[in-house]
Amino acid sequence: MSQRLAALIALLAFVALVVGALVTGGKLGLDNTGPTRISFQIATGSTDGVYFPVGQAMAGVISHPLGVGRCDTATVCGPAGVILSARTSQGAADNLRAVNSGAVDSGFADGDVIAAAVAGRGAFRRPARHLRVIAALFPEEAHLVVAAKSSIKSVSDLRGKRVLLGPPGSGGAVRSKAILDAYRVRVREIISDDNAGQLMRDGKIDAYFSVAGVPLDSVKSLLADHVARLAPIDGEGRDRLIQAVPQLARAVIPAGAYPGDGGAVETVATRAYWVTRDSAPDPLIYGMVRALFNPANQSALVASHPSARNIGLDNAAANPGAALHPGAVRFYREKGVLPGSG
16 A cells, blocks of 8 residues: 555544544544543533532433443433533523533523523624524522512512612523513612622612522522512513513412412513533434433432422423424424424
8 A cells, every 4th residue: 555545544534533523522532442522511500599500410410421330221321421511600691602602512591581692682782593402491480589678569669779680791680671671660770790699688789680490599598587588570560571571471489488487479480491502413412301301310300409300301392492402302202292203
């Protein structure tokens, strides 16, 4: 064999290796020890929220390190070699920007924030065209947290009060303004990324909104210490809000969810979604979704946070704010969640 021919064969082999690495997540796997290691990140939120512990649990059950016995059972883990990791972030809007740009593989976000990102509204200057939904996860209820000593009984009572809307450029700030607009209330707006609970403890704000799965630890702490209480989001203002933001729906924070003797609290809710980029390989997403919804993994998910008990196939493709990823569509069709066949 001539040196020129040998060099050409070697070049073609290298090109094939690189192409294969791109398809499987960008790792060349030159050690030839087995399936390629595929790193896949989940951008979540702060450590005191719901997203981070649920993201850690999902990473644990879906990851498929080589030689792990529990992954010997088909469909319990994700594709061989995939290693998921949960990372903290500034929240939903930050996650969606990072996923859309390719800076992170996937992230969690609220349904209404996803819809705003796709449309290029609110906190998003231009449409996020590369977002694809992997799965709807669990409901997220809106909490109107008010100072315990205040006279605030409803959203309308916020008029003229100091209300923390959220960090600048965040989905939370946009949603807070949408709620206030629906109730036609003007407040003393505070835009800050400072900790809401600490601001309330310091007496620097009268109220704030937070959307998260119930219970939210930071809210639980405020209520247990009699620093704050919950006020309802209801009435005609709620109807206008739902009409303006279709990803929101009527909901109730059940009695007993938080400390104190308060009863059920009327509110609105969206859902948390797992989102990736349109460039994520279909087989990878298919395999991860299959593992996520394997019944053998349910107990580990629920142990991460009570909200995770609502992660199930029945609502997995419900009302996504962006198009579903084709790999997820294939799985949902196989399971009869979506019409058609894979």
